[in-house]
Amino acid sequence: MIETAARFRDFTSELLQHEGALVERLGPDGLEVIAPPHVQQTLRISDLARFGFGSDPPKGIQQVSLESDWLERLGQLLGARGTKARCVLSVPVPTPADPGRVVEHTIGLQNAVYDLAQVGLAWTRYFILLFRYTAFSDEERDGMIKLGLNTANGAVLEERAASDLLNAVAAADGNQHVPPTDAELPPSWTDERLNVWIRRALPERIDLHLAPFVTGLQRRLDRDLARVHGYYNDLRQEHLLRLQKRNDQAQDGLQLEAIKREYWAKIEDLRQKYRVRVEVRLSQALELIMPVQRFDLLIKRRKARRQLQLDWNPLLRKLDTPPCEHTFTREAARVVCDDRLHLISPPAHGPCANCQKPYCRACHPRKCPKCDYAAG
Secondary structure (H helix, E strand, O other), X not given: OHHHHHHHHHHHHHHHHHOOXXXXXXXXXXXEEEOOHHHHHHHOOOOEEEEEOOOOOOOOOEEOXXXXXXXXXXXXXXXXXXXXXXXXXXXXXXXXXXXXHHHHOOOOEOOOEEEEEEEEEEEEEEEEEEEEEEEEOOOEEEEEEEEEEEOOOOEXXXXXXXXXXXXXXXXXXXXXXXXXXXHHOOOOOOHHHHHHHHHHHHHHHHHHHHHHHXXXXXXXXXXXXXXXXXXXXXXXXXXXXXXXXXXOHHHHHHHHHHHHHHHHHHHHHHHHHHOOEEEEEEEEEEEEXXXXXXXXXXXXXXXXXXXXXXXXXXXXXXXXXXXXXXXXXXXXXXXXXXXXXXEEOHHHHOEOOOOOOEOOOOOOOOEOOOOOOEOO
């Protein structure tokens, strides 16, 4: 926590100096700033300001932390700068001692086999994307998601791997290496293809991040539903008891109907109160080019064959998990389709909701090829 505050302090100091402010250190975790007009306006500060980055700054010093609105203020000052970057890392790339065992511990094909043809040095291109999300309900929750993509094969780098590569880039301290030629790199993805990948890969990761938040909302919703049900059920029971002493059925029916309408109106109010709306925006994107050990595999399904290349990253010391070519899910199990030998997760080769016959959603993303039933 102390290290994070110090890094945030140093980033703020560098940004303010870049914008023309005079900045001096104030104690171990503070800054004193003389700000030019545009900085004053954007950050909503006076010409002389004192910032504290510790947990308990002295009186008269504004606390600046990642949990406050200061991250948004500094983002406004930064503008579009720093949202995209490119880095080339040249690192030693040893060959794994037992490549066959590495593949065996990474790939799990349920209906196909593979042969490892060769392993050799290659260059790859990663996109590491940082997304900021905000979930709105009866309270608000926000956070960051790091997600990586190997453009050589569509493999997904989960958060820990993406963070490790970002840390490696930061440790390089801006030292750029000579980039390889375009012929040595996998082709860059088009914006359309990248957007499809994001739309399919991101929701599952957001759900994972928000699971504790949603669980808390569901617990409070269940509590409030039980309270409302108990109240209106008691009201209904009291009214039914009064019915036994009266003989105005028409009026009594109207009163019961009114209780019912009010009950369902309260239920709808609670559903709206606890409904979750999520906003996501791309915060930063890094194109990282680095050498890897490329594993050439031959996938065999019945009499069909398909080549597959997976990369072993020397910094992560792990092999790509073969991506589900339809959902890009986190789950590792894969099946191979018969038509084009797509590697997909079992749900992406599940039965049609209409005719119950399994089919590959990567081959047929819009509708079932057997009965033309539109995919959900």
